Amino acid sequence: MNITLSITKTIYEFLAGYLSNDAANIGTMVTIALIYLAIFAVAGLYLVLLERKVAAWFQLRIGPNRVGFWGLLQTMADALKLVSKELTGTVKADKFLYNLAPYFVIVSSLMALAVFPFTKEFQAFDINIGVFFLIAISSIGVIGILLGGWASNNKFALIGAMRSGVQTISYELSVGLSLLTMILITGTLQLSEIVEIQKNGWLIVQGHIPAIIAFMIYMIAGTAETNRAPFDMVEAESELGAGFHTEYSGMKFAYFFLAEFINMFIIAAIATTVFFGGWLSPFGITESIPWLGVFWFMGKTLVLVFLIMWFRWTFPRLRVDQLLTLEWKYLLPLNLLNIVLMALIVWLNLTIQF
Amino acid sequence: MDTTTVNNFKSEEYFINMGPQHPATHGVLRLLLTIDGEIIKKVEPDLGYIHRSIEKMCERDSYQQIVHLTDRMDYLSSHINNEAVCLTVENALQLEIPERVKVIRTIIGELTRIASHCLWWGVMGMDVGALTTYFYGFRDREMINDIFEETCGARLTMNYNIPGGLMFDIHPNFVKRTKEFVAHFKTKIPEYNRLLTGNVIFQKRMKGVGILTKEDAISFGASGPVARGSGYSCDVRKHHPYSALDKVTFKEALKTEGDSLSRYEVRIQEMWESLSIIEQLIDNIPEGEHKVATKAVIKLPKGEFYQKVETARGELGVFINSTGTKNPYRLKFRSPGFSNLSLLNHIAVGGKIGDLVASMATLDLVIPDIDR
Amino acid sequence: MTNEALQNIISSWIPELEFTEEDSQFLTIIVKPEQLHQLMSQLKSTSETNFDYLFCVTGMDWGKELGVIYHLESTTHRHIIVVKVKTEDKENPTLDTVSNIWRTAEFHEREVFDFFGIKFNNHPNLKRLFLTNEWDGFPLRKDYVDETNMIIK
Numbered sequence: 001m002n003i004t005l006s007i008t009k010t011i012y013e014f015l016a017g018y019l020s021n022d023a024a025n026i027g028t029m030v031t032i033a034l035i036y037l038a039i040f041a042v043a044g045l046y047l048v049l050l051e052r053k054v055a056a057w058f059q060l061r062i063g064p065n066r067v068g069f070w071g072l073l074q075t076m077a078d079a080l081k082l083v084s085k086e087l088t089g090t091v092k093a094d095k096f097l098y099n100l101a102p103y104f105v106i107v108s109s110l111m112a113l114a115v116f117p118f119t120k121e122f123q124a125f126d127i128n129i130g131v132f133f134l135i136a137i138s139s140i141g142v143i144g145i146l147l148g149g150w151a152s153n154n155k156f157a158l159i160g161a162m163r164s165g166v167q168t169i170s171y172e173l174s175v176g177l178s179l180l181t182m183i184l185i186t187g188t189l190q191l192s193e194i195v196e197i198q199k200n201g202w203l204i205v206q207g208h209i210p211a212i213i214a215f216m217i218y219m220i221a222g223t224a225e226t227n228r229a230p231f232d233m234v235e236a237e238s239e240l241g242a243g244f245h246t247e248y249s250g251m252k253f254a255y256f257f258l259a260e261f262i263n264m265f266i267i268a269a270i271a272t273t274v275f276f277g278g279w280l281s282p283f284g285i286t287e288s289i290p291w292l293g294v295f296w297f298m299g300k301t302l303v304l305v306f307l308i309m310w311f312r313w314t315f316p317r318l319r320v321d322q323l324l325t326l327e328w329k330y331l332l333p334l335n336l337l338n339i340v341l342m343a344l345i346v347w348l349n350l351t352i353q354f
Numbered sequence: 355m356d357t358t359t360v361n362n363f364k365s366e367e368y369f370i371n372m373g374p375q376h377p378a379t380h381g382v383l384r385l386l387l388t389i390d391g392e393i394i395k396k397v398e399p400d401l402g403y404i405h406r407s408i409e410k411m412c413e414r415d416s417y418q419q420i421v422h423l424t425d426r427m428d429y430l431s432s433h434i435n436n437e438a439v440c441l442t443v444e445n446a447l448q449l450e451i452p453e454r455v456k457v458i459r460t461i462i463g464e465l466t467r468i469a470s471h472c473l474w475w476g477v478m479g480m481d482v483g484a485l486t487t488y489f490y491g492f493r494d495r496e497m498i499n500d501i502f503e504e505t506c507g508a509r510l511t512m513n514y515n516i517p518g519g520l521m522f523d524i525h526p527n528f529v530k531r532t533k534e535f536v537a538h539f540k541t542k543i544p545e546y547n548r549l550l551t552g553n554v555i556f557q558k559r560m561k562g563v564g565i566l567t568k569e570d571a572i573s574f575g576a577s578g579p580v581a582r583g584s585g586y587s588c589d590v591r592k593h594h595p596y597s598a599l600d601k602v603t604f605k606e607a608l609k610t611e612g613d614s615l616s617r618y619e620v621r622i623q624e625m626w627e628s629l630s631i632i633e634q635l636i637d638n639i640p641e642g643e644h645k646v647a648t649k650a651v652i653k654l655p656k657g658e659f660y661q662k663v664e665t666a667r668g669e670l671g672v673f674i675n676s677t678g679t680k681n682p683y684r685l686k687f688r689s690p691g692f693s694n695l696s697l698l699n700h701i702a703v704g705g706k707i708g709d710l711v712a713s714m715a716t717l718d719l720v721i722p723d724i725d726r
Numbered sequence: 727m728t729n730e731a732l733q734n735i736i737s738s739w740i741p742e743l744e745f746t747e748e749d750s751q752f753l754t755i756i757v758k759p760e761q762l763h764q765l766m767s768q769l770k771s772t773s774e775t776n777f778d779y780l781f782c783v784t785g786m787d788w789g790k791e792l793g794v795i796y797h798l799e800s801t802t803h804r805h806i807i808v809v810k811v812k813t814e815d816k817e818n819p820t821l822d823t824v825s826n827i828w829r830t831a832e833f834h835e836r837e838v839f840d841f842f843g844i845k846f847n848n849h850p851n852l853k854r855l856f857l858t859n860e861w862d863g864f865p866l867r868k869d870y871v872d873e874t875n876m877i878i879k
Contacts, residue, residue, distance in 0.1 A: 055485075058486050059485075059486050059488075059489040060489055060490075060493060061489065155368065155370065230483060230555055232483070233708070312485075313484075313485060313486045314484065314486065314549070315483070315484060315553065315555050316479065316482040316483040316484040316550070316553065316555050316556045316559060317482055317483025317484075317555070317559075317708075318555055318558075318559075319558075319559060319706060319708040319709070320392065320706075320708070321392075321706070322558055322559075401855055401856055402855065402856035402857060402858070405856040405857070407865065409866065410865060410866055410876075414877075414878065570829075572778050572779055572801055573778070573828055573829045573830065574829050574830050575779065575780060575781055575828065575829075575830030577781075586801065588801075593804060656749060657748075657749035657750060658749055658750045658754075658808075659750075659751070660751065660752070660782075660797065669781065671781065671782050671797075673782060673784055673795075673797070675786070684784070684786055684787075686782065686784040688781060688782040688797075692833060692834075692837075693781075693830050693833070695833070696829070696830060696832060696833040697829075700829075725856060
């Protein structure tokens with residue numbers, strides 16, 4: 001049995017020894033799905049703990065440190081608590097939609113997680129329209145939010161869901177356009193090839209000025225997409241209770257909650273792959289040991305996750321109309337100009353290559 | 355059918371309750387909002403959740419006991435509330451208060467004002483979404499609370515002022531710790547400004563929001579930083595000085611725009627002025643007695659007495675009508691929050707819900723002060 | 727402006743007012759309920775007096791009479807004056823509202839209505855303020871009895 005970094009191939013060959021080819025295919029897919037589900041769950045839990053520790057650090061506190069060494073088992077305890085809660089439902093809520101809504105959000109996050117290259121061949125699904133696929137998938141999450149707000153039969157939830165829907169749809173444009181700016185340099189949408197191209201230098205260095213502008217716009221738009229502060233009017237606690245997930249409790253609430261953190265991770269992971277070289281080490285120091293790529297990838301992603309968390313605990317919240325003005329009147333024209341600028345730079349061969 | 359019921363139920367308008375339990379603080383205030391989409395049409399406050407009939411109790415209690423009731427009203431300026439009642443009683447009895455007492459009362463009053471503004475700043479940040487400011491504000495307020503705990507024995511409801519002076523003399527460490535605090539806090543206010551005041555998002559949330567003109571401020575009886583943010587010079591410490599306030603020089607913080615940002619900046623400026631007042635007095639506390647002997651049962655002469663003081667919220671007035679017995683015949687507290695709350699409907703109508711939250715935070719309401 | 731000058735100006739508008747300065751640090755005017763609104767609007771609109779800041783409205787139960795005490799201040803001249811109005815009718819006491827002169831009176835008069843039962847004519851929204859709508863009686867009156875809640879020494 002050949003254990004390579006390509007887990008798909010490894011599992012397929014392992015199963016093909018015991019089953020027929022079709023069954024081995026299906027078996028591979030199921031196993032990979034379960035592995036990623038496990039990664040999703042663990043990653044989500046530890047991101048929540050990381051957020052609490054980072055928040056505590058900013059607020060001159062310590063954060064959870066009782067449950068387990070350094071609070072490492074804290075989120076496990078929280079998850080157990082959430083699982084044991086009663087699943088309430090409102091009387092006049094539309095039962096089918098109410099129960100369906102959390103699944104939309106989770107499924108879209110999981111599908112997005114599947115296409116990332118964690119290292120050289122460690123990728124569940126290397127599709128040739130990688131970036132396009134990612135942007136399309138993140139749009140599906142909006143459906144879950146709108147369904148959740150509507151089906152709860154609650155004025156506050158509805159207002160929250162409407163605000164969130166408007167916000168997400170507007171900022172998807174900026175996310176797409178800023179990623180498009182970088183595709184102008186790479187010429188390909190496939191994620192593993194984008195990382196290969198960055199062996200000549202990270203894309204943010206190759207594209208210098210327009211790439212830096214694209215990165216900043218991407219971070220702002222990415223934070224807004226996932227409804228995090230300073231764009232979290234949706235869940236503005238000081239105003240309207242808890243927004244679109246007011247009426248959810250127990251496991252369903254946990255789904256929404258985890259999905260928010262996984263989305264944040266996905267935004268950071270996309271930024272790492274497209275701007276900062278994915279799993280490549282800087283200046284190729286550990287190129288001969290491919291499996292170290294996982295650590296480089298996770299390290300870079302966690303730095304960006306920390307940056308997103310830093311935004312949340314520092315800035316006040318934008319009002320809904322200010323949020324939309326920011327997108328439509330400022331970010332969108334800037335993005336379009338940036339694309340023209342990047343096109344000029346690529347055409348005139350002014351990119352910095354190593 | 356009267357017009358108020360008809361107005362509340364037009365078909366496109368929503369009727370929302372910002373209920374007595376707020377995720378933000380402010381206390382137990384219920385606001386009935388009538389909104390149309392995001393625009394507010396009417397705000398009606400519903401009070402009485404923490405009404406404890408303090409005024410009726412005062413008709414039954416002795417004057418020393420009344421002082422203990424006052425710090426439960428506006429618990430963030432408890433020393434200044436106590437001082438108000440004590441000054442009314444002392445002026446009625448025409449007692450000669452020692453200089454030492456007056457200076458200490460002023461210093462403690464200004465420390466209370468700074469503590470109240472620290473909490474206000476922390477909560478202000480939290481209301482607009484910057485969740486970290488709460489902890490920074492409380493970190494500094496804890497230092498003041500520690501000073502008070504050493505001298506008075508309590509951190510929130512102090513009861514240190516009594517009719518005739520102070521309950522006991524100040525602790526020997528009081529002067530040293532206050533000076534350390536002043537030096538520490540002078541480095542913190544610029545930090546507050548860097549974190550919140552200068553932030554572009556914050557400025558856009560506050561500028562031009564909740565505008566209150568000077569004529570409206572006077573007509574609604576606003577006082578304190580709310581009125582000073584609109585240009586009405588109403589600082590009781592300047593116009594009707596009491597205790598040692600006529601001996602210190604300080605500027606009155608005034609701004610003319612009348613929006614939420616100017617009310618915010620008035621309070622930040624007031625923190626600087628309070629620091630300056632403390633510095634002028636802390637080194638020269640005169641020696642002397644810490645109280646004047648009064649009879650065990652205080653009886654005010656027949657008549658009506660009124661005393662104004664400036665709390666952190668605005669002008670607190672104490673009106674005592676006495677018939678010569680040992681309890682007041684009628685005691686009325688003119689609370690600053692009561693008049694400040696009445697203008698909430700006026701400044702919030704036509705704005706959005708986010709603006710209502712920001713404006714309400716700049717009004718700095720403490721509901722026990724309003725409900726008494 | 728001194729109390730004497732104020733007294734001269736004000737008594738020239740309405741002759742039957744009572745002025746007193748004993749028992750109080752401010753000049754006190756006692757006015758009849760029918761002339762209350764006229765006196766108040768003149769106190770605000772005349773530029774020599776210019777009492778535009780109403781800072782305290784106190785309901786009072788004098789035993790045989792109910793009434794209200796208004797403390798007024800001028801923002802330009804900085805003088806303070808007190809106006810008292812009494813009514814003997816304890817079954818259905820009514821006075822004119824001054825909320826069309828000073829908007830702060832809207833809330834203050836609701837409080838006086840809540841605790842004393844004094845109704846104000848032409849008030850935009852006269853409802854109870856602190857107590858619930860079903861409350862029986864007016865607590866701050868001297869003859870209010872409530873065996874369960876009041877502790878009398």
